[in-house]
Amino acid sequence: xxxxxxxxxxxxxxxxxxxxxxxxxxxxxxxxxxxxxxxxxxxxxxxxxxxxxxxxxxxxxxxxxxxxxxxxxxxxxxxxxxxxxxxxxxxxxxxxxxxxxxxxxxxxxxxxxxxxxxxxxxxxxxxxxxxxxxxxxxxxxxxxxxxxxxxxxxxxxxxxxxxxxxxxxxxxxxxxxxxxxxxxxxxxxxxxxxxxxxxxxxxxxxxxxxxxxxxxxxxxxxxxxxxxxxxxxxxxxxxxxxxxxxxxxxxxxxxxxxxxxxxxxxxxxxxxxxxxxxxxxxxxxxxxxxxxxxxxxxxxxxxxxxxxxxxxxxxxxxxxxxxxxxxxxxxxxxxxxxxxxxxxxxxxxxxxxxxxxxxxxxxxxxxxxxxxxxxxxxxxxxxxxxxxxxxxxxxxxxxxxxxxxxxxxxxxxxxxxxxxxxxxxxxxxxxxxxxxxxxxxxxxxxxxxxxxxxxxxxxxxxxxxxxxxxxxxxxxxxxxxxxxxxxxxxxxxxxxxxxxxxxxxxxxxxxxxxxxxxxxxxxxxxxxxxxxx
Amino acid sequence: xxxxxxxxxxxxxxxxxxxxxxxxxxxxxxxxxxxxxxxxxxxxxxxxxxxxxxxxxxxxxxxxxxxxxxxxxxxxxxxxxxxxxxxxxxxxxxxxxxxxxxxxxxxxxxxxxxxxxxxxxxxxxxxxxxxxxxxxxxxxxxxxxxxxxxxxxxxxxxxxxxxxxxxxxxxxxxxxxxxxxxxxxxxxxxxxxxxxxxxxxxxxxxxxxxxxxxxxxxxxxxxxxxxxxxxxxxxxxxxxxxxxxxxxxxxxxxxxxxxxxxxxxxxxxxxxxxxxxxxxxxxxxxxxxxxxxxxxxxxxxxxxxxxxxxxxxxxxxxxxxxxxxxxxxxxxxxxxxxxxxxxxxxxxxxxxxxxxxxxxxxxxxxxxxxxxxxxxxxxxxxxxxxxxxxxxxxxxxxxxxxxxxxxxxxxxxxxxxxxxxxxxxxxxxxxxxxxxxxxxxxxxxxxxxxxxxxxx
Numbered sequence: 001x002x003x004x005x006x007x008x009x010x011x012x013x014x015x016x017x018x019x020x021x022x023x024x025x026x027x028x029x030x031x032x033x034x035x036x037x038x039x040x041x042x043x044x045x046x047x048x049x050x051x052x053x054x055x056x057x058x059x060x061x062x063x064x065x066x067x068x069x070x071x072x073x074x075x076x077x078x079x080x081x082x083x084x085x086x087x088x089x090x091x092x093x094x095x096x097x098x099x100x101x102x103x104x105x106x107x108x109x110x111x112x113x114x115x116x117x118x119x120x121x122x123x124x125x126x127x128x129x130x131x132x133x134x135x136x137x138x139x140x141x142x143x144x145x146x147x148x149x150x151x152x153x154x155x156x157x158x159x160x161x162x163x164x165x166x167x168x169x170x171x172x173x174x175x176x177x178x179x180x181x182x183x184x185x186x187x188x189x190x191x192x193x194x195x196x197x198x199x200x201x202x203x204x205x206x207x208x209x210x211x212x213x214x215x216x217x218x219x220x221x222x223x224x225x226x227x228x229x230x231x232x233x234x235x236x237x238x239x240x241x242x243x244x245x246x247x248x249x250x251x252x253x254x255x256x257x258x259x260x261x262x263x264x265x266x267x268x269x270x271x272x273x274x275x276x277x278x279x280x281x282x283x284x285x286x287x288x289x290x291x292x293x294x295x296x297x298x299x300x301x302x303x304x305x306x307x308x309x310x311x312x313x314x315x316x317x318x319x320x321x322x323x324x325x326x327x328x329x330x331x332x333x334x335x336x337x338x339x340x341x342x343x344x345x346x347x348x349x350x351x352x353x354x355x356x357x358x359x360x361x362x363x364x365x366x367x368x369x370x371x372x373x374x375x376x377x378x379x380x381x382x383x384x385x386x387x388x389x390x391x392x393x394x395x396x397x398x399x400x401x402x403x404x405x406x407x408x409x410x411x412x413x414x415x416x417x418x419x420x421x422x423x424x425x426x427x428x429x430x431x432x433x434x435x436x437x438x439x440x441x442x443x444x445x446x447x448x449x450x451x452x453x454x455x456x457x458x459x460x461x462x463x464x465x466x467x468x469x470x471x472x473x474x475x476x477x478x479x480x481x482x483x484x485x486x487x488x489x490x491x492x493x494x495x496x497x498x499x500x501x502x503x504x505x506x507x508x509x510x511x512x513x514x515x516x517x518x519x520x521x522x523x524x525x526x527x528x529x530x531x532x533x
Numbered sequence: 534x535x536x537x538x539x540x541x542x543x544x545x546x547x548x549x550x551x552x553x554x555x556x557x558x559x560x561x562x563x564x565x566x567x568x569x570x571x572x573x574x575x576x577x578x579x580x581x582x583x584x585x586x587x588x589x590x591x592x593x594x595x596x597x598x599x600x601x602x603x604x605x606x607x608x609x610x611x612x613x614x615x616x617x618x619x620x621x622x623x624x625x626x627x628x629x630x631x632x633x634x635x636x637x638x639x640x641x642x643x644x645x646x647x648x649x650x651x652x653x654x655x656x657x658x659x660x661x662x663x664x665x666x667x668x669x670x671x672x673x674x675x676x677x678x679x680x681x682x683x684x685x686x687x688x689x690x691x692x693x694x695x696x697x698x699x700x701x702x703x704x705x706x707x708x709x710x711x712x713x714x715x716x717x718x719x720x721x722x723x724x725x726x727x728x729x730x731x732x733x734x735x736x737x738x739x740x741x742x743x744x745x746x747x748x749x750x751x752x753x754x755x756x757x758x759x760x761x762x763x764x765x766x767x768x769x770x771x772x773x774x775x776x777x778x779x780x781x782x783x784x785x786x787x788x789x790x791x792x793x794x795x796x797x798x799x800x801x802x803x804x805x806x807x808x809x810x811x812x813x814x815x816x817x818x819x820x821x822x823x824x825x826x827x828x829x830x831x832x833x834x835x836x837x838x839x840x841x842x843x844x845x846x847x848x849x850x851x852x853x854x855x856x857x858x859x860x861x862x863x864x865x866x867x868x869x870x871x872x873x874x875x876x877x878x879x880x881x882x883x884x885x886x887x888x889x890x891x892x893x894x895x896x897x898x899x900x901x902x903x904x905x906x907x908x909x910x911x912x913x914x915x916x917x918x919x920x921x922x923x924x925x926x927x928x929x930x931x932x933x934x935x936x937x938x939x940x941x942x943x944x945x946x947x948x949x950x951x952x953x954x955x956x957x958x959x960x961x962x963x964x965x966x967x968x969x970x971x972x973x974x975x976x977x978x979x980x981x982x983x984x985x986x987x988x989x
Contacts, residue, residue, distance in 0.1 A: 012571055013574050016568055016572045022565035024709075026712070027711065264684070273556060273707065275595045275647065342692055348717075349709070350712050351710075528598075528646045529648075
């Protein structure tokens with residue numbers, strides 16, 4: 001039966017031969033440079049008193065030129081019935097009956113969006129709002145009679161979603177059947193052409209987005225650095241063949257031990273100890289592991305609704321005097337973090353790791369999530385960069401073997417620009433848009449040039465003052481999003497030849513899948529770890 | 534070596550009924566993982582040839598699996614669906630976006646499976662594979678494996694047992710993929726060693742001395758200098774001193790203790806003396822006996838102490854009488870002390886101090902069993918010999934809710950001609966917050982303090 005498949009390597013089902021030495025493989029090196037794009041200034045340099053409106057203004061100011069360029073291209077020749085569209089500077093300058101185009105920020109008014117005033121009215125505890133699958137109201141969808149198109153039923157004037165265009169001057173309500181075909185969320189900068197109708201609403205005839213920004217060449221960041229530092233730029237420097245990178249997310253380590261067998265299988269595979277020699281050689285080409293969020297399953301500092309309810313009932317039962325909002329330190333269970341730390345420490349001697357935090361990880365909950373602190377990893381700490389008096393620039397900051405990164409994360413790996421998130425922005429965009437196509441949402445996010453378009457509307461974030469850091473300035477080569485329900489991937493193209501590989505990384509805890517991307521071709525493949533039932 | 538693994542496996546799998554994975558075997562025998570897998574196979578084969586079903590195995594199969602039914606996997610590769618997950622309602626992207634997805638053919642994505650399977654399901658599992666690239670034994674067990682999840686035990690044990698190994702050196706022999714670029718920094722040392730703390734204490738001691746406020750140094754000095762009157766006034770000053778003492782952190786107190794060690798070049802530990810002195814000195818007036826005592830141990834004192842001793846003298850004088858009165862009382866109550874017999878006056882305050890001290894210590898005694906025996910002091914003929922407590926400070930809450938800093942004893946032998954460290958004892962023992970206003974008050978204070986001594 002072993003001879004069935006000639007490609008089967010059954011050398012390990014043999015009598016051991018002590019004389020032949022077994023090869024010890026070396027791992028392909030990984031050229032890695034993180035960028036401090038999403039690092040917030042430390043400590044007291046962070047200011048939370050800023051208004052969030054400034055973020056919207058900054059975003060519009062940053063993206064307006066690009067949008068204007070694209071829209072001018074498209075709309076300057078746009079004409080209907082001999083009338084050419086005219087560009088209008090401010091949203092409120094549109095005139096009734098006149099064909100014009102304008103650039104602004106999209107704002108969507110949806111009935112089920114979390115509303116802070118409602119929350120304050122109803123309850124008094126500090127907890128995460130109840131999760132909604134979609135923000136559109138189901139009854140609206142039925143009225144519109146279009147299945148799940150409820151989100152865009154605003155065009156019919158019914159109760160529910162309304163889409164508006166906003167800029168510094170004011171807001172303009174958008175209507176029109178064209179909108180049904182568009183992916184729109186609050187915070188996207190768009191250019192629309194159309195005319196104002198009798199109701200004062202703007203009927204949209206066409207829509208443009210900033211589209212992908214300029215994509216740097218491969219190795220551009222590294223070559224740029226060498227030029228800056230005065231070293232001789234090896235323009236023809238022979239770089240060794242890059243290996244592969246493994247991306248996993250949603251390890252979901254909790255205190256119970258029932259599900260860590262697949263984790264062990266993954267560890268052994270990456271270490272090159274399990275599987276046959278041929279597979280081990282394959283594994284030795286994996287030069288880095290990226291963990292894209294949710295390594296722990298229940299470690300967010302903000303208690304979920306359920307936690308607060310349990311705590312409240314427990315307190316009531318004990319009739320204790322103190323009511324603890326939020327964190328009860330006596331209930332801290334160190335087992336999950338310990339398990340994660342041991343797991344990482346077992347892998348680190350062989351492979352560098354980049355760790356992104358996720359929605360359930362013990363770090364800040366508002367975007368951009370800051371790196372998980374080294375204090376959480378007593379064993380893996382030795383592989384991290386030593387703490388330095390950091391400046392925001394991070395110039396001269398050493399990059400650790402084990403790099404705890406922000407979420408979203410921006411780094412250069414083997415010359416390619418990577419942009420990755422732990423999943424929260426995409427999950428939030430998902431709530432706005434009817435439909436299940438997550439890849440399309442990711443593509444839309446790239447074309448809007450926003451890594452977290454719905455922040456700060458429904459996604460908590462830091463109030464940036466001068467500049468919206470979520471604006472994507474350089475087009476990445478790979479955009480990966482963790483904690484998605486399924487593995488999906490596609491390749492999108494930009495107007496000037498950019499090509500981006502989009503990868504939706506599934507949750508390891510549920511699917512046992514790891515995405516392995518070949519860094520030379522940027523083609524992903526999946527390795528699935530399972531236990532036979 | 535060939536015998537080793539058979540033996541090892543026979544012991545662990547058959548006799549001890551443990552679960553042995555290839556990783557545990559490779560760590561135990563220090564061999565390459567692939568070799569360990571072969572060893573497992575060989576053992577499994579031989580044992581089952583001798584007695585079928587004696588050893589059960591789990592296998593690890595890698596390969597490309599046949600497409601599963603949707604119920605099995607929710608991550609079916611996209612080559613099946615193509616891009617037709619564009620379902621009911623996904624709106625087509627506006628023309629400004631790139632070519633529609635529906636038109637693109639989704640490139641098939643290679644999915645490799647790594648499957649752990651028990652030996653009874655091996656054939657079944659193999660049948661689900663399109664092609665198998667590798668297969669090996671993962672673990673062996675004597676009886677059937679009831680819960681596959683118990684395999685996590687193996688890895689957990691490995692982590693535990695081999696935690697002392699340095700992965701960068703030891704793992705090469707196990708066949709782990711090596712990485713020449715790994716960066717690791719050495720673990721920083723733990724908390725700074727105690728010597729530094731003592732040094733700090735020293736430094737603290739010196740500046741403390743000049744101040745007239747009750748300080749440890751002053752106590753030192755006063756203890757050294759005067760024995761006689763110190764007990765009663767010792768209690769007061771010690772209480773007074775105790776107030777600032779606890780306010781300084783207990784760490785400081787500890788430092789003072791070790792400090793005093795250092796300050797005694799002659800190797801005489803006088804933590805007790807320090808304390809009692811500090812307690813004693815505060816506002817107590819120096820007494821004549823003080824002067825005597827001063828001469829006696831000036832040699833032993835720190836410079837700081839000497840300096841402070843002068844200050845101490847004055848307070849001692851005023852308290853001398855009260856001390857004498859109390860001494861008599863105390864003498865009766867105290868069983869053992871380090872007191873100097875030559876100077877009764879001194880001795881009594883010493884006793885007092887010691888009483889207080891010991892009383893205070895009694896309480897912490899129950900908490901820490903660090904004072905196994907009492908001070909033994911042989912008769913002094915100007916020279917005391919015997920074992921003596923060396924004081925370390927400890928802060929406890931007394932019955933009234935006050936924080937009491939006491940000196941806890943460590944035992945040591947000494948031989949010296951110096952007044953007994955009664956003051957030292959008095960100081961910590963009396964380091965409560967209660968102010969002892971005068972002799973009477975001191976007496977009352979002593980009475981109060983005496984209540985500390987439940988057993989003596």
